[in-house]
């Protein structure tokens with residue numbers, strides 16, 4: 001059958017160091033056996049030490065990338081990552097409304113682990129008001145969830161409340177990731193559109209190879225959705241994939257290393 005290969009696109013920023021951003025997404029798509037494409041919104045000059053420089057792609061060229069893909073491919077799912085600023089978020093939102101790229105996973109990327117801002121702070125409002133209502137699933141980590149709801153999250157109960165508040169912004173399903181918590185477990189809280197909710201628990205793995213984990217998690221879920229996997233199963237597969245890619249070391253760079261997408 002023509003076009004039977006699962007096709008998935010990332011709309012995000014490039015990491016020249018290959019560990020996060022578009023590069024992590026494409027490696028994940030490949031590992032998950034979906035044909036991956038990219039709409040690049042921003043560029044970073046980056047390595048395992050951190051982000052040295054970044055710049056945005058002109059909106060007209062972001063639009064051109066959307067148009068090229070929409071004119072040819074049958075895209076089964078999409079994800080967003082680094083969107084940089086208000087103008088880029090608005091461009092992506094407008095184009096997403098024009099095309100049919102299937103279910104949308106929004107990874108609300110804000111700050112790299114080294115501290116470099118990947119999203120200007122005034123763009124959070126645009127994400128909340130314009131992008132989240134288009135999202136099938138949003139996957140903030142704890143610091144991102146705190147920014148989205150403008151509240152500190154210190155307890156499990158507050159994580160649950162945060163997921164509810166984020167869902168109320170118009171997104172259908174939410175995973176609040178617990179990897180940044182102080183707990184021994186790295187449990188994520190999942191709230192589905194149906195109202196069903198559960199904790200995804202996993203032992204905390206001691207490693208410095210966690211660069212790009214958020215990107216990889218959301219990319220894995222998007223790849224699974226493009227393959228026709230139901231959302232709940234896709235989230236569980238995403239968690240298992242993250243456990244696998246961070247549990248086997250990879251030896252590149254001298255800093256905060258990437259995950260192992262071959263795992």
Ligand code: PLP
Nearest residue numbers: 013014020021082112113211212
């Ligand atoms: N660079 C880009 C382009 C990204 O999209 C991301 C995603 O979060 C990062 C860096 C973050 O990397 P880290 O996992 O080190 O926070």
